Amino acid sequence: xxxxxxxxxxxxxxxxxxxxxxxxxxxxxxxxxxxxxxxxxxxxxxxxxxxxxxxxxxxxxxxxxxxxxxxxxxxxxxxxxxxxxxxxxxxxxxxxxxxxxxxxxxxxxxxxxxxxxxxxxxxxxxxxxxxxxxxxxxxxxxxxxxxxxxxxxxxxxxxxxxxxxxxxxxxxxxxxxxxxxxxxxxxxxxxxxxxxxxxxxxxxxxxxxxxxxxxxxxxxxxxxxxxxxxxxxxxxxxxxxxxxxxxxxxxxxxxxx
Amino acid sequence: xxxxxxxxxxxxxxxxxxxxxxxxxxxxxxxxxxxxxxxxxxxxxxxxxxxxxxx
Numbered sequence: 001x002x003x004x005x006x007x008x009x010x011x012x013x014x015x016x017x018x019x020x021x022x023x024x025x026x027x028x029x030x031x032x033x034x035x036x037x038x039x040x041x042x043x044x045x046x047x048x049x050x051x052x053x054x055x056x057x058x059x060x061x062x063x064x065x066x067x068x069x070x071x072x073x074x075x076x077x078x079x080x081x082x083x084x085x086x087x088x089x090x091x092x093x094x095x096x097x098x099x100x101x102x103x104x105x106x107x108x109x110x111x112x113x114x115x116x117x118x119x120x121x122x123x124x125x126x127x128x129x130x131x132x133x134x135x136x137x138x139x140x141x142x143x144x145x146x147x148x149x150x151x152x153x154x155x156x157x158x159x160x161x162x163x164x165x166x167x168x169x170x171x172x173x174x175x176x177x178x179x180x181x182x183x184x185x186x187x188x189x190x191x192x193x194x195x196x197x198x199x200x201x202x203x204x205x206x207x208x209x210x211x212x213x214x215x216x217x218x219x220x221x222x223x224x225x226x227x228x229x230x231x232x233x234x235x236x237x238x239x240x241x242x243x244x245x246x247x248x249x250x251x252x253x254x255x256x257x
Numbered sequence: 258x259x260x261x262x263x264x265x266x267x268x269x270x271x272x273x274x275x276x277x278x279x280x281x282x283x284x285x286x287x288x289x290x291x292x293x294x295x296x297x298x299x300x301x302x303x304x305x306x307x308x309x310x311x312x
Contacts, residue, residue, distance in 0.1 A: 001273060001274075001277055002277060002280075005277065005281070020302075020306055024306050025302065025306075028302055028305055028306065098302070101299045101300070101302075102301075102302040102303055104299075105288050105299060105300040105302075105303040106303050108284055108287070108288045108300075109284075109285060109288040109289065109300075109303055109307060111281075111284055112281045112282070112283075112284030112285035112286075112287075112288060113281065113285060114281070115277050115278070115280050115281025115284065116277075116278055116281035116282060116285065117281075118277060118281075119274045119275075119277040119278035119281060120278075122270060122273065122274040122277065123271075123274050125270070126267055126270045126271055126274065147308075148307065148308050151308055152308050155308070155310055156308075157305065157306065157307075157308040158305055158310070158311055158312070159305070160305065164310065164312065167292075167310055167311075167312065170310035171290055171310050174309070174310055175290075234305075234306045234307070234308060235308070237306070238307065238308065
């Protein structure tokens, strides 16, 4: 039981890290630039990671920045040569250890999720339901819904530089939502009869009827476009990783020991 | 005798399910929720990208 969870979890963690660095990480770094004030929203500083599409839409371009040529603008912050080099070396080390830790913790997170998932397979088997690759895929999608999608309905994946309510209150709502959604989806998938279906619907709805802790006003410093892209991408990556985790764990689980 | 064996094997299965579930929950908790500053800093990007409440 533990072996299939460990193998599937680490593989899913690696996949998660790969997708994260391909699609998500640059938005976290950009968000932090706004959080620390290195970039200022509405101040005419074009984000360095923006692609060329923006250069053509000069109507949108800030009037204060020199609109002539985009490459010098990108080169401008690294103007002082000597400084830039030593800074880059130190930053390179930091980036390496930061990304190594990120990969490690993706591994840990998905090993944890893998263990929970496989415990679910064991529970299903104790009640005579066999989980294979195909069911595993569905379990993975359900896991995504319970641990990422449903909590994100109230607490969107947070980009650094955006604001959120009290941490402990959010954590409690998150955990409650994950538990209710897991129980609700379990009932929906394996329950029989009208009462089970009603129970499932109630369990799925409760967290959202109660509602997540909210802010009284909005004062995030990162642009909403950035936060939206980040949230959408992290959910997309979550779905891909969870489905592969579920399918892989299901396949390993169903293999003769 | 057979029923007894069946019952005890089911109980063992449920015990191991519980153990594995707790192990997994603890791992997820450490990654996503623990308030320790060191853990928070190390898992920072993962917490943000996986939708765990952070900060």
